[in-house]
Amino acid sequence: MSHISNDSFWQHISDQLQSEIPAARFDAWIHSLSAHYSDHKLTIKVPSRFFVDGLKSNYGQRITEIACDLAGSPVTISYEVDASLASHSVQSDKNEEPASPASLVDGFIDPRFTFANFVVGSGNEFCHAASHAVADNPGEIYNPLYLYGGVGLGKTHLINAVANCLIDRGITKIAYRTGERFTNELIQAIRNGTSEQFRNQYRQVDVLIIDDIQFIAGKEKTQEEFFHTFNALYEVKKQIILTSDRSPRELTNLMERLRSRFNWGLVADIQAPDLETRLAILSSKAELAGVTLDKDVGHLLAARITNNVRELEGALTRLTAHSTLTGRVIDLTFARHVLRDLLHEEVRSVNIEDIQKKVASYFNINIREMSSSKRSKNIAYPRQVAMYATKELTTMSLPEIGRNFGGRDHTTVLHAVRKIKKMRDESDDFNEEMNRIINLLKQ
Numbered sequence: 001m002s003h004i005s006n007d008s009f010w011q012h013i014s015d016q017l018q019s020e021i022p023a024a025r026f027d028a029w030i031h032s033l034s035a036h037y038s039d040h041k042l043t044i045k046v047p048s049r050f051f052v053d054g055l056k057s058n059y060g061q062r063i064t065e066i067a068c069d070l071a072g073s074p075v076t077i078s079y080e081v082d083a084s085l086a087s088h089s090v091q092s093d094k095n096e097e098p099a100s101p102a103s104l105v106d107g108f109i110d111p112r113f114t115f116a117n118f119v120v121g122s123g124n125e126f127c128h129a130a131s132h133a134v135a136d137n138p139g140e141i142y143n144p145l146y147l148y149g150g151v152g153l154g155k156t157h158l159i160n161a162v163a164n165c166l167i168d169r170g171i172t173k174i175a176y177r178t179g180e181r182f183t184n185e186l187i188q189a190i191r192n193g194t195s196e197q198f199r200n201q202y203r204q205v206d207v208l209i210i211d212d213i214q215f216i217a218g219k220e221k222t223q224e225e226f227f228h229t230f231n232a233l234y235e236v237k238k239q240i241i242l243t244s245d246r247s248p249r250e251l252t253n254l255m256e257r258l259r260s261r262f263n264w265g266l267v268a269d270i271q272a273p274d275l276e277t278r279l280a281i282l283s284s285k286a287e288l289a290g291v292t293l294d295k296d297v298g299h300l301l302a303a304r305i306t307n308n309v310r311e312l313e314g315a316l317t318r319l320t321a322h323s324t325l326t327g328r329v330i331d332l333t334f335a336r337h338v339l340r341d342l343l344h345e346e347v348r349s350v351n352i353e354d355i356q357k358k359v360a361s362y363f364n365i366n367i368r369e370m371s372s373s374k375r376s377k378n379i380a381y382p383r384q385v386a387m388y389a390t391k392e393l394t395t396m397s398l399p400e401i402g403r404n405f406g407g408r409d410h411t412t413v414l415h416a417v418r419k420i421k422k423m424r425d426e427s428d429d430f431n432e433e434m435n436r437i438i439n440l441l442k443q
């Protein structure tokens, strides 16, 4: 975005990371870095090659996410070794592998993802309950636990929450991998002749978590290895947790014996949250970020970004960043401007003039009557229908709607909305007619 300067771009990412990760890790990994941003390319200067690997596997994904949110479009990240940084960095010894930030645990478990900040609502309550149960009784009840569903719905959050919960209780022999990393490690081990070590490393854990297991589909060698690891752990009642973007049945190219094992424990699917849950998630994220989110803006985001929580969160991050950097208040106009590409698909959405015009013609009254002071039933009723439809189909607030209906008070609008809602509940015929009207308005 044009008003984020090159310098402040990295500064913002760094600030954001500082608010998310423990101070010691921030100091070790992020603090001494500098970066240059231009034209959707972010070049991060790092002290050594070793550092790059550690940085990438621990924070690469998060850095990319924040950068993309900030830019509002994909950003390419590259790393440039700058030896002069080495003296400032904790990871200064070039011959030493960077210490794993979570030294007790193998693989990076994101401390931001906890049960406490996971909003439970429609779509995710089953997965949440299952994850909680597993965190309370690892290896005991649901083994394996298999969570699946579309992107950005909270699977990775939940399995990290389980891991964080276990760590808090002193269970630290946890191996956390993505399906991709598991595969790459295996390939590396075969190449280096260290397959035996690879195998042993996994058989000694108390909990094995593989995120995005779908990655191993179609990769025979990896599946074979995973199959044996699975059996070894399962036999001694060690907990296995898997996530995937689809159900075991839909995983084509998967060995039958693995597929059946994935079904041995509990398979739970996660679905997109409803409007109410999306609003709750937004307000929770806003609170975590320490910003107050205008109600109308929250409503706009929750209404328009419907099936990916990550995008919802990204929109909030972008708004906050732009507001901080430009000093502007986040109101509806600002939000619509900053997020215009995200909200773009919806520009065809209905506006209030359209609604008034179409409802008036449906009931055969003059459009001017919508804003007139007349209260006769044949006028008041269509007007109430139009007010209700405006509330349902636009993001306008009650006072805004009132103003557009001849300067009426918001309580009048509220009364209309409630009345029509009630009538819909009470009469199937009326409900059907309303559905017809709403469909007309959407065309």
Ligand code: ADP
Residues within 6 Å of the ligand: 113, 117, 118, 119, 120, 121, 124, 149, 150, 151, 152, 153, 154, 155, 156, 157, 158, 281, 309, 310, 313
């Ligand atoms: P997935 O792994 O299913 O693709 P993630 O777990 O990475 O999705 O979630 C994407 C983002 O949305 C994360 O930042 C996560 O914290 C957030 N998120 C998803 N669902 C919820 C929820 N119910 N409450 C709070 N945050 C959520």
Ligand code: MG
Residues within 6 Å of the ligand: 152, 155, 156, 157, 211
């Ligand atoms: Mg995920």
